[in-house]
Amino acid sequence: MDYKRPMRTVAVLGGGIGGLAASYYLCKSSQVTKVIVLESSSRFGGWLQSTRRSDGAVFEHGPRGFRPAGAMGRNTLNMVDDLGLGGEILPVTYNHLASKNRYLYVNKQLHRMPSGISGLLQTVPPFSRPLLLSVAMEIFVKKGKEDDESIHSFVSRRLGKELADVAVDSLCRGVFAGDSRKLSVRSCFPPLYNAEQHRGSLTLGMLLGSGPTPVIPPGPLAQKAIKELWAQWSLKRGVESFPESITEYLQRSGRVQLQREAAVKQISPSASGWKIHLEDGVILADHVISALPAKALSSVLPSSCQLLIEHLQDIFTATVAVVNLEYEGSILPVEGFGHLLPSSEDLGLLGVIYDSVAFPQHNRPNGQTTRLTVMMGGAWFQEVFGSPESVTEQCLLAKATEAVHCHLGVTTAPIWSWVALQKNCIPQYYHGHFRRVESMRSFIRKNNLSLSLIGSSYDGVSVNDVIFIGRKAVEELLGTEV
Incomplete structure (x- = not known):
């Protein structure tokens, strides 16, 4: 050029x-x-779209937070610093409940994802063996010969079918609103692909590094994020600010x-x-x-x-229905970031985010409420809901409130709701x-x-x-x- x-x-x-x-x-x-x-x-x-209600409550209809980690995370924080938004940041640290507690909804039950050494050593439902066993065995798996592979195939080969079917299937639905059996590991998770290519193992790649990464020196805000162990962050007036x-x-x-x-x-x-x-x-x-x-x-x-x-x-792109719900009082049976569902559990429901746990500052200031976001559709939108042009807000709202009732045992109706149909919002690699x-x-x-x-x-x-x-x-x- x-x-x-x-x-x-x-x-x-x-x-x-x-x-x-x-x-x-x-x-x-x-x-x-x-x-x-x-x-x-x-x-x-x-x-990046936020609704700021007149009573002070904030609701996100797209991304709801940013990760500070890595070169890309530092780059964004440097920009935020330069824009003078540092004082607006709402950080969530690694020891916060929203960072430590992430759930899967499998076999009609909530299961907390294993975390820490004890979680990796024990057999934790819905898994049938300790995750550390899969990780330890992974070092001995031969390197793949293809120049690309689906995420499901890659994880099945290296870490076992159960992890691919449950954890990784759910993760791909949460991150890409996509099907792990079609998505490319090389394009969606370059660090995993590079770890195998350069080190022959994910474990060794994570420990020793798996290729060059961009050099982005951390500015004052990024340094603060490292020092204070931020896991994610948002902004006081929502991400749209x-x-x-x-x-x-x-x-x-x-x-x-x-x-x-x-x-x-x-x-x-x-x-x-x-x-x-x-x-x-x-x-x-x-x-x-x-x-x-x-x-x-x-x-x-x-x-x-x-x-x-x-x-x-x-x-291709995926269409996602994002339904924001607000309930009176404290209605969650567990506290954490939220829960995801594998495609085997419910094709149409991708996950539920417990917004009030990570960012209680976005609740209305007077009187306790719980804010949730239900994500639906994705790669399965047409199959479950039909054409995005013909689906009604009432249909999507009903599906979302039913999910909150079934998954979290919430029997009351929401006091406020917002249905955003985000057409073709996430490209599918x-x-x-x-x-x-x-x-x-x-x-x-x-x-x-x-x-x-x-x-x-x-x-x-x-x-x-x-x-x-x-x-x-x-x-x-x-x-x-x-």
Whole structure:
């Protein structure tokens, strides 16, 4: 890609957290004169969406917290620090009940996941043998010969079918709203794949390291997170205050033009880069950073990009129904982060998050209440609920309240509820995903396209991943660290 031409104007397609993060990093460089952010909806922030009720209660309709660990976690905290949000952070430490207690709902019962050495040494239901036995035997398993494998197959081979069927199946539903039998281990859990490739064992990979990781020095806030042993964190006014702060920062910079309700109809190559066609005009840009979902980008590219279009259309997404519930009083039989369900238990129900345990600060200040979030559908949405266009909020709310009643023994009705149908919100990295992404980026290089692909469709679905991917794209574009 020819990065030597001057970068006067960069257009960022999509104003979710990925597009905002890329714009933030572009603002850190003097090489770019103007940044134009084009968002098709009426708000910035994408899936980071919070409801702040007038009585002080906060409810999350997408991601509800961030992990501070690793290079990506430090990178996000450094950005939060720079935005002046440090005083807004609500940390959850590793010794908090929401960190120590995580549950699985199996055979119509809640089971606390084993933790600590004693938990690993004992046989803890729903498992039929101590987990340490599976871990100890794993060292002797031969390395796989394929260049990719489903997560279920990988874990079955290395740690046993029971762990794959119960724990990992549930985990994939909680993280990706996806099917572990289809998802790629190489793309969804790179540390596991790399541990086997470089060390021949997950255990040795975790102990000795499994390849290079990005070097991100921790700023003051990230240092505080390490010192205080944060496991996760949120913000006092909900996670949406993060993209709101980035938006304010971009507006103050004087170099960023933020356009809401600016759906991109088509992009076509021009002498200097791209012509971006909107409903009401054309924008010229030297470079395009696309944070659009893969299928959305495929629909606006010119026919000369046919191979790229086909690969983009091969990236599927999952639809998740997120139902927020509030109950009067303290109604939970257990305290913890929440519980997940394997697909064998209930295809349509992914899990229930006990929001009030991790972040009681988001409860209304007067009178005790319990806030829960029920997640449903995912890769099984169509099979269980039918078309997202035809399903009713009443149907989803009924399924969610029934789950809370059956799983947690709650007999009262919620005093407040919110149903959010998040259509196509989580990309599904199916077997061979890495080859598709490599082929797309190879096409962009060979055709010398002034185009960067960021967002959750390619290299990671977590908020931390998406922010870091935006940073990396800007650094590659400008040929310097930001």
